[in-house]
Amino acid sequence: MKKGLILLVLVILITGSLLGCQPEAPLEQTSNPPSSPSKLDSINTAGKIMVGTSADYPPYESVDESGKYIGFDIELMAAIAEGMGVKLEWVDMPFDSLIAAVQENKIDLSISCFNYSEERDQQVDFSEAYYTSKDAFLVAKGFSGTIAKPEDVVTLKVGVQSGTVQDDWLTSNLIDTGLLKEENLSRYERVDQAALDLQAGRVDVLMLDEVPAKNLVSQYEGFNIVLSAELSTGPLNIVLPDGDVALKAEIDKQIKALQDSGKIEELAQKYFSE
Amino acid sequence: MPQPILTIKKLTKIYGNNVIFRDIDLTVAEGDTIVIIGPSGTGKSTLLRCINLLTHPDGGEIWLDADEITAKGANEDLVRQHIGMVFQNFLLFNHLTALDNVKLGLTKVKHMNDKAAEAKAFEELKRVGLSDRAHHYPGQLSGGQQQRVAIARALAMDPRIMLFDEPTSALDPELIGEVLEVMRDLSKSGMTMLVVTHEMGFAREVADRIVFMEKGNIVEEGSPDDLFYRPKFERTREFLWKITELYGKKENADGPSAAEDTESNQPAAEENA
Amino acid sequence: MDVANFIKYILQGTVYTLGVTAVALPSGLILGTLFALLAVYGGKTLKQVMSLYSTVMRGIPPIVLLLILYFVMSGEINLSPFWAGSISLGIISSAYQMEIVRGAILSVSAGQMMAARAIGLTRMQAIINIILPQTLRNAIAPWSNEAAIIIKDSSLVYALGVPEILRRAQLIGASSGSYLPAYLTAALIYFALVFASGRLLGLLEKKLEIPANP
Ligand SMILES: Nc1ncnc2c1ncn2[C@@H]1O[C@H](COP(=O)(O)OP(=O)(O)O)[C@@H](O)[C@H]1O
Ligand SMILES: [Mg+2]
Numbered sequence: 098m099k100k101g102l103i104l105l106v107l108v109i110l111i112t113g114s115l116l117g118c119q120p121e122a123p124l125e126q127t128s129n130p131p132s133s134p135s136k137l138d139s140i141n142t143a144g145k146i147m148v149g150t151s152a153d154y155p156p157y158e159s160v161d162e163s164g165k166y167i168g169f170d171i172e173l174m175a176a177i178a179e180g181m182g183v184k185l186e187w188v189d190m191p192f193d194s195l196i197a198a199v200q201e202n203k204i205d206l207s208i209s210c211f212n213y214s215e216e217r218d219q220q221v222d223f224s225e226a227y228y229t230s231k232d233a234f235l236v237a238k239g240f241s242g243t244i245a246k247p248e249d250v251v252t253l254k255v256g257v258q259s260g261t262v263q264d265d266w267l268t269s270n271l272i273d274t275g276l277l278k279e280e281n282l283s284r285y286e287r288v289d290q291a292a293l294d295l296q297a298g299r300v301d302v303l304m305l306d307e308v309p310a311k312n313l314v315s316q317y318e319g320f321n322i323v324l325s326a327e328l329s330t331g332p333l334n335i336v337l338p339d340g341d342v343a344l345k346a347e348i349d350k351q352i353k354a355l356q357d358s359g360k361i362e363e364l365a366q367k368y369f370s371e
Numbered sequence: 372m373p374q375p376i377l378t379i380k381k382l383t384k385i386y387g388n389n390v391i392f393r394d395i396d397l398t399v400a401e402g403d404t405i406v407i408i409g410p411s412g413t414g415k416s417t418l419l420r421c422i423n424l425l426t427h428p429d430g431g432e433i434w435l436d437a438d439e440i441t442a443k444g445a446n447e448d449l450v451r452q453h454i455g456m457v458f459q460n461f462l463l464f465n466h467l468t469a470l471d472n473v474k475l476g477l478t479k480v481k482h483m484n485d486k487a488a489e490a491k492a493f494e495e496l497k498r499v500g501l502s503d504r505a506h507h508y509p510g511q512l513s514g515g516q517q518q519r520v521a522i523a524r525a526l527a528m529d530p531r532i533m534l535f536d537e538p539t540s541a542l543d544p545e546l547i548g549e550v551l552e553v554m555r556d557l558s559k560s561g562m563t564m565l566v567v568t569h570e571m572g573f574a575r576e577v578a579d580r581i582v583f584m585e586k587g588n589i590v591e592e593g594s595p596d597d598l599f600y601r602p603k604f605e606r607t608r609e610f611l612w613k614i615t616e617l618y619g620k621k622e623n624a625d626g627p628s629a630a631e632d633t634e635s636n637q638p639a640a641e642e643n644a
Numbered sequence: 645m646d647v648a649n650f651i652k653y654i655l656q657g658t659v660y661t662l663g664v665t666a667v668a669l670p671s672g673l674i675l676g677t678l679f680a681l682l683a684v685y686g687g688k689t690l691k692q693v694m695s696l697y698s699t700v701m702r703g704i705p706p707i708v709l710l711l712i713l714y715f716v717m718s719g720e721i722n723l724s725p726f727w728a729g730s731i732s733l734g735i736i737s738s739a740y741q742m743e744i745v746r747g748a749i750l751s752v753s754a755g756q757m758m759a760a761r762a763i764g765l766t767r768m769q770a771i772i773n774i775i776l777p778q779t780l781r782n783a784i785a786p787w788s789n790e791a792a793i794i795i796k797d798s799s800l801v802y803a804l805g806v807p808e809i810l811r812r813a814q815l816i817g818a819s820s821g822s823y824l825p826a827y828l829t830a831a832l833i834y835f836a837l838v839f840a841s842g843r844l845l846g847l848l849e850k851k852l853e854i855p856a857n858p
Contacts, residue, residue, distance in 0.1 A: 163653075
C-alpha cells in the first residue's frame with residue numbers, strides 16, 4: 098500500500114513535469130526583459146561564440162567528409178569571430194530548429210542563409226544584411242512550358258523547401274490568392290528531396306534561392322534556371338537573440354567592417370561564381 | 372475432545388450479488404481426512420480458497436488450532452505457510468526445476484539456508500517418488516508427476532493441514548493412480564487432509580468423513596458407510612449414484628481394489644432405495 | 645570524394661545511435677516493468693493512472709516530446725541534445741514496454757501468483773521470484789521490435805543537432821551531391837543495427853528458454 102503510494106507520486110511527478118510545466122516555459126521566456134545582461138558579455142567571458150547553422154545547404158554552409166564546416170556563411174562567420182577576438186564553435190542543427198535554439202539560448206546566434214521575415218522578427222532579432230541574393234525557378238530536362246514571370250507557374254506542379262522565404266512567398270502570393278491550388282504545391286523538408294522529385298518529374302518547377310539553385314544545375318544533368326528574380330529573397334541576415342542590443346551592435350559593426358574591407362565580395366566570388 | 376485443527380463457523384462468501392455459500396460450519400480433527408463432494412459450481416473450490424485466505428470470506432470465522440485466521444490483523448502469509456494447497460491444474464512454477472519448486476518456499480519463506488533447503492526439498496521429492504526427476508522442469512514432466520511435485524512443494528512447508536482441490540481431475544486416467552497413492556500414504560501417515568475429489572474409491576478407502584455439498588450448502592456429512600449405505604437424503608444418493616457412474620470407469624484403470632469399490636457402491640445405493 | 649571517407653563519416657554517427665538506444669531501451673524497460681506491475685497489481689486509481697500514462701505517451705510523437713524537453717522546458721532543466729533525445733525516447737518507450745510487460749504478465753497465468761501465495765510468499769516475493777522471471781522471458785520476442793523502433797527513432801535527435809547517422813548522411817549528401825549513396829549507407833547501417841539487435845535478443849531468448857518436452 099505504502100509502496101503503491103510512493104510509486105503513484107513518482108508517476109504523477111513524471112507526467113506532471115512533462116505536461117504541467119509546459120505552459121510555464123514560454124511565460125518565463127517572454128518575461129526575459131531587454132534589461133537582462135547581453136550575450137556579448139558571456140561570449141567575451143567564455144572567449145568563444147556558439148553559432149548554429151544547418152550545414153546542408155552548399156555553398157552557404159556544408160561539411161566536408163572530415164566533418165569540417167565549409168561555405169560562404171561559414172567563412173564569413175569565421176571572419177566575424179576573428180574580428181571579435183573570440184573562438185568560433187559550430188553547432189549543426191536542422192534549419193527548422195535554429196530559431197528555437199537561438200530563442201532558448203541553446204546557441205548564441207545563427208547564420209544559415211536566413212532572410213528577414215516579419216514573423217521571425219517577433220521571436221528573434223536580425224543583424225544588418227550581409228549579402229543579397231535572388232530567387233530562381235528551376236526546371237528539369239524536358240520542360241516544355243514557359244515561365245516568363247513568377248505567376249506563370251500557377252498551371253504547374255511547384256516544389257519548395259518548407260519553411261523557407263520562398264515557401265512564404267508562394268503561399269501568400271499564389272496560394273492564399275487562389276491562383277495556385279494547394280495540391281499543386283509540394284513542400285519538402287530538404288532541398289535534396291525536392292531536387293530528386295524534380296528529376297523524377299513529380300514536380301515541374303522548384304522555387305529556391307538562386308545560389309543553391311545554380312549548385313543543383315551543376316549537380317543534376319539537364320536542370321535549368323528559367324527565371325531569376327528578387328521576390329521573396331531579401332538580403333541575408335544573421336539571427337540574434339531577441340532584444341540583445343549590444344550583441345546586435347557588435348555583429349553589425351563586424352559586418353560593416355567586412356563589407357568595407359572587401360572580404361564579403363571576395364567570399365561571394367569564391368563561392369558563387371560558376 | 373481434543374481441539375480440532377480447523378474450525379469453520381458460519382462462513383459466508385458472496386461474489387457480487389451471488390451468494391456462493393452462507394453460514395457453513397465444518398470442523399476437521401487432527402489426523403482426519405475429510406472428502407468433500409458435490410456438483411460443480413457448488414462452491415467447493417471457493418471454500419478451500421477461503422480456508423487458506425486466497426480469497427476473503429464475507430462473514431463467519433475460520434480457526435486454525437487456537438487462532439482465528441480470519442481475525443483482523445492476522446498475518447495471512449504466515450497462515451498460508453501452515454496450510455498446504457494442491458490445485459487441480461498443478462500450478463508448478465514453470466521456470467523452475469522440480470527441486471527448485473519445492474525449495475523456493477523453504478528459502479524465501481522459511482529462510483532456510485540453501486543447503487538445508489535443498490536437502491529437505493530432495494527428501495520431499497523422494498517421499499512422492501520423484502527423486503530421479505529433481506532436475507526436470509514442469510514442461511518435462513507428466514501431469515501425474517507434476518501433481519506429485521506440487522504435493523511435495525506443499526508438504527515441504529510442514530503444513531498443519533493439506534487442502535486438495537480436485538487433484539486428479541485434470542489427469543489422464545492412467546496417471547490418476549500414482550497421485551492417489553501418494554495421497555493415500557499421506558493420509559495413513561497421519562496428515563490432516565481436506566480433499567475435494569470425485570474419486571469414490573479413494574474416498575471410501577481413506578476418508579474419515581465425507582461431506583456432500585450442494586448449491587452452497589452442506590447437505591449431509593458422515594462416514595463413508597453412512598453416506599454410501601444410509602444416506603439421509605435422496606439428493607445424496609442420487610449424486611453418489613451419478614458420480615460412480617461417471618467416475619467408475621476411470622477408476623477401473625486404478626487397479627482391482629478401486630474397481631471393486633465402485634462395483635460395491637452401486638448395489639449399496641440400490642439397496643437403500 | 646573518397647568512398648572510404650564518405651562511409652566512415654556516416655558510420656561515425658553510429659556511436660550516437662547506439663548511445664541513445666543504450667539509454668532509452670533499458671530505462672524504458674525499467675520504467676515500463678515498474679509501470680506494468682502497477683497497472684496489473686496496483687489499486688484501481690493506480691491502474692487508471694498507468695492506463696492514462698500509457699495512452700498519453702503512446703499518443704505523443706517522439707519528436708514532439710523531444711522538442712518539448714529540449715526547447716520548451718529549457719528554463720527548468722538544461723539538458724544536452726543527447727540527453728534530451730535519450731530521455732524522451734526512454735519515456736515514450738516506457739509506455740510501449742509497459743504494454744509489452746503487461747501483456748507478458750497477463751500471459752503468465754493468474755494461477756502462478758495464487759500458487760506462490762499459497763506457499764506463503766508475499767506478493768512482492770511472488771512478483772520477484774515467480775512472475776517477473778517468466779514475464780521477462782515472454783517479453784524478449786516483442787522487445788526485438790521495440791529495440792528496432794528505438795534504434796530507428798534515435799535518428800530523431802538529429803533535430804537537436806546530434807550528429808547521428810541520418811544527420812551525417814544529410815550533411816555529406818548535401819556537400820557531395822550524392823544523396824542516394826549517402827541515404828543508402830545510412831539505411832544499411834540502420835538495417836545492420838536492427839538485424840544485429842534482433843539476432844542478439846533471439847540468442848538470449850534461446851538461452852533463457854525453459855526446457856520442455858516437445
Ligand atoms: N472469482 C470469482 N468471482 C465471481 N464468481 C466466482 C469466482 N470464483 C467462483 N465464482 C462462482 O462461485 C461459484 C462456485 O464456484 P466454485 O467454488 O469454483 O465451485 P466448485 O469448485 O464447487 O465447482 C460458481 O458459480 C462460480 O461461478
Ligand atoms: Mg472447483
